[in-house]
Amino acid sequence: MLVRILGSAAGGRFPQWNCGCLNCRGVRTGAIRARERTQDSVAVSADGHSWFLLNASPDVLTQIERQPALQPRGLRHSPLAGILLSNGDLDHVLGLFSLRESHPLTLYATRAVYQGLAEGNAVFETLRRHPRQLSVRTLELGSEVVLQLADGSPSGLTARAIAVPGKLPAHLERSSRPSAEDNVCFLIHDTYSAQSLLYASSVASVRGPSELFHMADCLLFDGTFWTNDELIRQGVGTASAEQMAHLPIYGETGSLALLKSLTCRRIFTHINNTNPILSEDSAERAEVEARGWEVAHDGMELCL
Amino acid sequence: MLVRILGSAAGGRFPQWNCGCLNCRGVRTGAIRARERTQDSVAVSADGHSWFLLNASPDVLTQIERQPALQPRGLRHSPLAGILLSNGDLDHVLGLFSLRESHPLTLYATRAVYQGLAEGNAVFETLRRHPRQLSVRTLELGSEVVLQLADGSPSGLTARAIAVPGKLPAHLERSSRPSAEDNVCFLIHDTYSAQSLLYASSVASVRGPSELFHMADCLLFDGTFWTNDELIRQGVGTASAEQMAHLPIYGETGSLALLKSLTCRRIFTHINNTNPILSEDSAERAEVEARGWEVAHDGMELCL
Numbered sequence: 001m002l003v004r005i006l007g008s009a010a011g012g013r014f015p016q017w018n019c020g021c022l023n024c025r026g027v028r029t030g031a032i033r034a035r036e037r038t039q040d041s042v043a044v045s046a047d048g049h050s051w052f053l054l055n056a057s058p059d060v061l062t063q064i065e066r067q068p069a070l071q072p073r074g075l076r077h078s079p080l081a082g083i084l085l086s087n088g089d090l091d092h093v094l095g096l097f098s099l100r101e102s103h104p105l106t107l108y109a110t111r112a113v114y115q116g117l118a119e120g121n122a123v124f125e126t127l128r129r130h131p132r133q134l135s136v137r138t139l140e141l142g143s144e145v146v147l148q149l150a151d152g153s154p155s156g157l158t159a160r161a162i163a164v165p166g167k168l169p170a171h172l173e174r175s176s177r178p179s180a181e182d183n184v185c186f187l188i189h190d191t192y193s194a195q196s197l198l199y200a201s202s203v204a205s206v207r208g209p210s211e212l213f214h215m216a217d218c219l220l221f222d223g224t225f226w227t228n229d230e231l232i233r234q235g236v237g238t239a240s241a242e243q244m245a246h247l248p249i250y251g252e253t254g255s256l257a258l259l260k261s262l263t264c265r266r267i268f269t270h271i272n273n274t275n276p277i278l279s280e281d282s283a284e285r286a287e288v289e290a291r292g293w294e295v296a297h298d299g300m301e302l303c304l
Numbered sequence: 305m306l307v308r309i310l311g312s313a314a315g316g317r318f319p320q321w322n323c324g325c326l327n328c329r330g331v332r333t334g335a336i337r338a339r340e341r342t343q344d345s346v347a348v349s350a351d352g353h354s355w356f357l358l359n360a361s362p363d364v365l366t367q368i369e370r371q372p373a374l375q376p377r378g379l380r381h382s383p384l385a386g387i388l389l390s391n392g393d394l395d396h397v398l399g400l401f402s403l404r405e406s407h408p409l410t411l412y413a414t415r416a417v418y419q420g421l422a423e424g425n426a427v428f429e430t431l432r433r434h435p436r437q438l439s440v441r442t443l444e445l446g447s448e449v450v451l452q453l454a455d456g457s458p459s460g461l462t463a464r465a466i467a468v469p470g471k472l473p474a475h476l477e478r479s480s481r482p483s484a485e486d487n488v489c490f491l492i493h494d495t496y497s498a499q500s501l502l503y504a505s506s507v508a509s510v511r512g513p514s515e516l517f518h519m520a521d522c523l524l525f526d527g528t529f530w531t532n533d534e535l536i537r538q539g540v541g542t543a544s545a546e547q548m549a550h551l552p553i554y555g556e557t558g559s560l561a562l563l564k565s566l567t568c569r570r571i572f573t574h575i576n577n578t579n580p581i582l583s584e585d586s587a588e589r590a591e592v593e594a595r596g597w598e599v600a601h602d603g604m605e606l607c608l
Contacts, residue, residue, distance in 0.1 A: 012405050013365050015369065015375075016405065017364075017365055017368045017369075017375075017376075017382065017402075017403065017405075018376055018380055018381060018382040018403075018405055018407045019376060019379075019380060019405075020376040020377065020378050020379050020380070020381060021379060024376070028372075028375060036369070058362065058365070058398075058401070058402050059365070059366070060321075061317050061321055061362070061363070062363070062366055064321045065319065065321075065340070068332075071319075071321075071332060072321075072322055072323060072324040072328075073324065074324050075323075075324050075325060075538075075539055075540060076322055076323060076324070076540055077322065077324060078321065078322040090401055090404070090427065090430055094362075094398065094401055094402070094427075097362070097394055097398055098321070098362050098398070099321065099322075100394070101316050101320065101321075101322055101323075103322045116426070119426075120424070120425075120426040121424075121425050121426050121427055122420070122423075122424040122425050122475060122476060122479065123394065123425055123427065123475055124475075125474075125475040125476070125478070125479070126394055126474060126475040129474060129475075170429075170430060170433060171426060171427055171428075171429040171430040171433075172426060172429070174429070175426065175429070234379075235379055236379060236380055
C-alpha cells in the first residue's frame with residue numbers, strides 16, 4: 001500500500017491565516033525551523049494508479065498539484081477512485097466542493113456524516129448536477145468494504161470505519177443529534193501486502209486497553225494538541241482540547257502515555273498550528289521522537 | 305489605491321485538477337510558458353494596512369500566505385476589514401468557510417447573493433457561531449457605500465455594486481429565481497487619489513455603448529474564454545461561454561471588439577484553464593497585448 005500524506009495540519013492550516021502565535025509567526029519569519037502544512041488529508045493506493053482520499057480538505061487542489069500521482073492522465077481524467085470521510089468537519093469536507101466540474105465522484109461515508117453534509121446544504125447540489133455525478137457508498141460501523149475502482153473491480157484495498165469518540169462538526173452542533181457515526185477512524189487493509197494502516201486523525205479519548213490500535217502496521221493518530229489547555233495558555237482561544245474532542249499528546253492521560261505499548265510505526269498528524277511539536281528544535285518534538293513517534297509532514301510517503 | 309491580484313483563474317484553477325488539455329498539461333510539464341493561477345480574488349486597500357477582498361476564493365488561505373500585507377500583525381488579527389461578493393458562485397464564496405476560527409468578518413453583498421449563501425446552507429452556521437462573528441452590509445444596486453474599518457471609520461475606499469448580465473450559481477439554478485442582484489461588478493473608488501477600479505470578473509454581455517466601462521481608471525474584466533465554443537472545441541465540455549454567462553474575448557461580438565474604445569488600463573482576469581491567452585507565446589496572447597490589454601497573474605500589483 002502506498003500512502004501519501006497530502007496535508008498534516010489541523011483545521012485552519014499552518015500557519016493559520018489570522019494567527020500570530022510563536023509557531024505561526026516563527027514559520028513566516030523563519031525564526032523557527034518548521035514546515036508549512038496544509039489541512040489533514042491522506043491518499044492511499046494499492047497500485048499507484050488509482051487513489052483514494054481519506055478526507056477532502058479545503059486545500060485539495062493545492063494538494064493534487066503537489067502530487068503528480070494524483071494528476072489527470074487524459075483530457076478529462078482523475079486517478080481519484082473514491083473519497084472517504086472520517087467526519088463532517090469543514091476541514092475534512094470542503095474540498096469536495098472544489099472537486100466538481102461535473103466530474104464523477106464516489107463518496108464513502110457513514111449515514112450520519114453523509115446526511116449532515118448532503119441535507120440542508122444547497123451548496124451540495126453542485127455535486128448532484130448530473131444523475132451519475134455522485135455515487136455514495138454508505139459505511140456501516142465495523143463492516144469491511146471493498147474500495148472499488150471506477151469500473152467496479154476491487155482496488156486491492158478494503159476499509160473499515162470504526163467509531164471513535166469525537167463530536168459533531170461545530171456548524172451542526174445546534175441542529176443535529178450526536179451519533180456514534182459522527183466520527184470514525186479507518187482501518188485500510190491491503191489485500192496483497194496484508195498490511196494495514198489505521199488513520200485516526202480525530203480522537204477524543206482512548207478508553208481502556210483498546211485492541212483497535214494494535215490492529216495496524218502503521219498508525220496515523222490525532223496530534224492536534226500537545227496539552228489540554230494549549231489554546232487557553234497561549235491566549236488564542238477559550239476551548240480545551242477535550243472540549244474540541246481531541247486527545248492531547250502529553251501528560252498522564254495523553255496519547256503518548258496511553259498508547260505507549262504500541263510497537264507499530266506511529267505518526268502524529270492533524271497537528272494544530274499552536275502545537276510545539278511543529279517546531280523541529282523544540283523539547284516537545286524531541287520527546288515525541290524519543291518515544292518512537294514520527295511527526296507527519298505534507299508530502300510524506302509511506303509504503304506498507 | 306493599492307490593488308493585489310490574489311487569484312486570476314476562473315473556477316477550477318489553472319491547471320485544473322481533472323484536466324489534461326493543452327494548457328493544463330503544458331503548464332504541468334513545462335511544455336508551454338505559462339504561470340499557474342489560483343481562483344479569482346482581488347485585494348484592495350487605501351492605506352496598505354487594512355484590506356478588502358473582492359470575493360473569497362477556495363484558495364484564500366494560499367493567497368493570504370503569499371501576501372505578507374494580508375497576514376496578522378498580532379496574536380489573533382487579520383488586516384482583512386471586509387469581503388465583497390460579486391456573485392454566489394462557489395469559486396467566489398467557498399473561501400468564507402476557511403476564514404472562520406470564530407474571527408469577526410464583515411461581508412458586503414446584495415440581498416440575493418447573501419440569501420443564496422446564508423439560507424439553506426447548514427455550513428454557513430460556521431460563520432454564525434458567536435453573535436458578533438459576522439456583520440453583513442447589504443449592497444443596494446447602484447448605491448455607493450463607504451467601506452469601513454473595524455472601528456467603523458471610513459477606509460478611504462467606497463464601493464458601488466452595479467448589476468451586470470450574469471446568472472445564478474449553478475447549484476441554485478433549480479431552486480432560486482433569477483434576480484438582477486445575482487451578479488454585480490464593483491466600482492471601487494479611492495477618495496484620496498480620486499482613482500477608480502472597475503472589477504467585473506463575470507460579465508455575460510455588454511449591451512450597447514455602456515457608460516459603465518468608461519467610469520474607471522482601471523478595468524479588471526472577465527477573461528474566462530477566448531471563444532464561445534472553447535470547451536466544446538477542445539472536447540472538455542458541452543456548454544458554450546454564453547450558456548455559462550461569460551462574454552468571450554474574441555470575435556465581432558467579443559469583449560476586445562466591444563470595448564475597443566476604452567482608453568483606461570484594462571486587464572483580463574478570471575481566466576479559464578482552456579483559454580489560449582494563458583500561454584505566453586500564443587498568438588492569442590500576442591493579439592490581446594497588441595490591442596492594449598494586459599493579462600492578470602497571481603501576485604500582480606497595481607497602484608491607482
